[in-house]
Amino acid sequence: MTDFEHRLRTAMHAAVDAQEASPGELIRQVRRRHRRHTALVVTAVLAAILAVPAAIAAYGAIVRSSPPPVTHKITPKPGPLPSKLSGRPMPAGTQLQFLDVSGAWATAGHAITLIAGLPAPGMRPDVFVRVEGGWVASSPVSPACQAAGCAGPPKEFYFFADGATRATPVGAGYQVAGASHPGAVWLMAYPRPGDNIAGTSASAQLISTAGRPLSPRYRLPAGYLIDRGVGEYLLLSGHDGASVLWNPRNGPAIRQFADVIGAGPSQVVWTQGCARCRLQILNLATGDTVTTRISGSQVATPRPVLSDDGKLMAVRLAGGPVGVLDTGTGALTVIPGTALSNAAWLKIGWLGETHRLVIIAGLKANSGFVQFGDWQPGETRLTLAPPSNLSATELPNVVP
Amino acid sequence: MRSREAETSFEDFVYARSSSLLRTALLLTGQNRADAEDLLQIALERAYRHWPRLCRSGEPERYIRRILANASTDRWRRLARRPEQAMPAAGAEPAVPDGTAKIVDREYLLWALATLPPRQRAVLVLRYFDDMSEGETAQVLGCSLGTVKSHAARALARLRATAVPPAGGPAEQRQPAAGPQAEAEVMEP
Numbered sequence: 001m002t003d004f005e006h007r008l009r010t011a012m013h014a015a016v017d018a019q020e021a022s023p024g025e026l027i028r029q030v031r032r033r034h035r036r037h038t039a040l041v042v043t044a045v046l047a048a049i050l051a052v053p054a055a056i057a058a059y060g061a062i063v064r065s066s067p068p069p070v071t072h073k074i075t076p077k078p079g080p081l082p083s084k085l086s087g088r089p090m091p092a093g094t095q096l097q098f099l100d101v102s103g104a105w106a107t108a109g110h111a112i113t114l115i116a117g118l119p120a121p122g123m124r125p126d127v128f129v130r131v132e133g134g135w136v137a138s139s140p141v142s143p144a145c146q147a148a149g150c151a152g153p154p155k156e157f158y159f160f161a162d163g164a165t166r167a168t169p170v171g172a173g174y175q176v177a178g179a180s181h182p183g184a185v186w187l188m189a190y191p192r193p194g195d196n197i198a199g200t201s202a203s204a205q206l207i208s209t210a211g212r213p214l215s216p217r218y219r220l221p222a223g224y225l226i227d228r229g230v231g232e233y234l235l236l237s238g239h240d241g242a243s244v245l246w247n248p249r250n251g252p253a254i255r256q257f258a259d260v261i262g263a264g265p266s267q268v269v270w271t272q273g274c275a276r277c278r279l280q281i282l283n284l285a286t287g288d289t290v291t292t293r294i295s296g297s298q299v300a301t302p303r304p305v306l307s308d309d310g311k312l313m314a315v316r317l318a319g320g321p322v323g324v325l326d327t328g329t330g331a332l333t334v335i336p337g338t339a340l341s342n343a344a345w346l347k348i349g350w351l352g353e354t355h356r357l358v359i360i361a362g363l364k365a366n367s368g369f370v371q372f373g374d375w376q377p378g379e380t381r382l383t384l385a386p387p388s389n390l391s392a393t394e395l396p397n398v399v400p
Numbered sequence: 401m402r403s404r405e406a407e408t409s410f411e412d413f414v415y416a417r418s419s420s421l422l423r424t425a426l427l428l429t430g431q432n433r434a435d436a437e438d439l440l441q442i443a444l445e446r447a448y449r450h451w452p453r454l455c456r457s458g459e460p461e462r463y464i465r466r467i468l469a470n471a472s473t474d475r476w477r478r479l480a481r482r483p484e485q486a487m488p489a490a491g492a493e494p495a496v497p498d499g500t501a502k503i504v505d506r507e508y509l510l511w512a513l514a515t516l517p518p519r520q521r522a523v524l525v526l527r528y529f530d531d532m533s534e535g536e537t538a539q540v541l542g543c544s545l546g547t548v549k550s551h552a553a554r555a556l557a558r559l560r561a562t563a564v565p566p567a568g569g570p571a572e573q574r575q576p577a578a579g580p581q582a583e584a585e586v587m588e589p
Contacts, residue, residue: 004556004559004560005528005556007506007509008509008513008524008528008556008559009528009529010506011506011509011510011513012427012510012513012525012528012529013529014506015426015427015431015506015510016423016426016427016431016529017423019419019422019423019426019433020419020422021418021419021421021422021437021440023411023414023415023418026414026418026437026440026441026444027410027411027414029441030414030441030444030445030448031448033441033442033445034445034448034449037445037449231458232458233458252412252413252416252417253409253412254409254413254455254458254460255405255409255455255456256405256408256409257405258405272403272405282456284456284458287453287456287457287458288456289452289456
């Protein structure tokens with residue numbers, strides 16, 4: 001910048017930097033203008049309609065000739081639901097590999113491969129966080145702090161890629177969240193172990209899965225933590241249940257969501273919080289919002305799971321089967337043979353970075369009996385591995 | 401029906417960014433507070449109509465700055481078609497009675513800025529006040545990078561030539577013959 005340009009810049013700032021807007025008044029004025037604009041538009045439209053009666057007649061004729069709207073309803077099947085998945089047998093040699101809660105890869109055929117470099121055994125499912133291309137694991141939160149709502153001492157986090165047999169340290173902090181691109185995670189930390197997580201601002205930094213800092217350290221709004229990176233933004237979850245889309249670099253929350261169902265690298269799936277509100281899918285890469293035909297009340301446990309690329313979302317429908325939602329179009333594909341009675345538990349997940357959905361089901365009363373099902377877009381039925389007699393522990397997630 | 405979320409999001413945005421936008425509007429309107437507030441209301445009302453879509457685009461502020469710059473140009477064009485209002489003649493005393501040389505220099509720079517054609521002024525305000533790069537300025541104004549560069553070069557040259565305090569004091573120069581309104585300029589795409 002030349003000296004003259006610098007003088008110009010200084011002069012402009014000196015002239016207006018002390019000026020402040022009156023946001024409240026501004027909002028009132030904007031709404032007043034908007035009402036005036038809307039009234040003008042409505043008046044113009046009414047005038048046009050009144051001036052051209054023929055247009056009304058033509059419109060009426062078009063409406064009468066159009067077919068009645070087609071409504072799609074997802075209705076649960078009448079009668080008792082089965083307690084087992086149904087489908088065709090899995091081709092011989094198909095190997096599905098899962099992440100076991102003990103920190104090992106397990107297959108439907110009982111083989112176990114331990115992952116080296118992870119902290120002490122005895123892990124619980126909640127210590128695994130899915131990030132694109134792999135998982136991040138940590139030791140659990142200290143029980144004392146979990147009850148008291150404090151941050152506790154920093155935990156070490158470890159990354160292992162899908163199928164890898166060795167984990168590498170990522171860093172220490174309170175929690176990690178997936179980034180919007182592979183090879184990185186958001187690492188969050190509180191200043192002191194005794195900090196109350198509901199009222200303290202955590203810091204967040206983008207870290208490579210090899211532990212290298214990739215961004216400055218940002219201060220999150222107090223009481224919020226990162227759910228995951230979505231596009232250029234961070235989806236934050238508050239302790240009061242609120243979710244906001246937040247720009248870590250410069251700004252306030254750009255959008256609030258009533259009830260977030262799931263999120264992908266550029267997608268946020270949400271509803272407006274009411275039971276009959278339809279699921280909305282916001283795609284930050286395209287700016288489009290798709291309204292699906294599933295309402296929030298039709299989403300059952302377990303929570304819906306998005307594929308690593310965010311293009312597909314597997315969802316268990318209340319009282320019905322598992323469906324796969326195309327997040328780009330909102331189209332729902334229902335997978336036959338996946339509607340189970342309450343006597344069975346069910347887990348769903350995507351096989352690593354693929355579009356291959358794995359469904360695990362078992363009987364609550366007889367937890368040794370576990371079924372593994374596999375489905376891909378384009379297939380009309382589930383393929384099933386021979387029933388396994390695994391341990392009673394529920395499997396947390398599925399990865400190749 | 402506008403959703404409650406959109407309303408809240410819009411209010412949050414106005415509370416967070418309205419002062420910054422007002423300052424830009426002030427510089428675009430030659431520091432006329434009433435005109436700047438009017439310009440800002442126009443820009444925000446247009447943004448309000450499409451707020452959910454703007455939020456999804458992730459860059460509502462850029463869109464509003466673009467409306468500000470365009471609305472400012474339109475405003476100058478409208479004024480140019482009307483009979484010009486003479487600026488009040490200054491008295492014998494300078495406008496900055498006790499000003500130091502530095503203040504006088506600033507005063508002249510700002511006056512010279514206000515006499516620039518609106519698009520040239522918008523380029524300088526976005527570049528040197530809002531600290532945008534040439535590329536960002538081009539995006540906001542909806543023109544090419546080359547156009548931004550040429551406007552900036554011409555505007556700076558003109559400022560250098562005109563923003564020199566005359567011996568007779570600023571008051572003499574505060575009543576330009578044609579005023580800024582006469583130079584409304586159409587920016588090439």
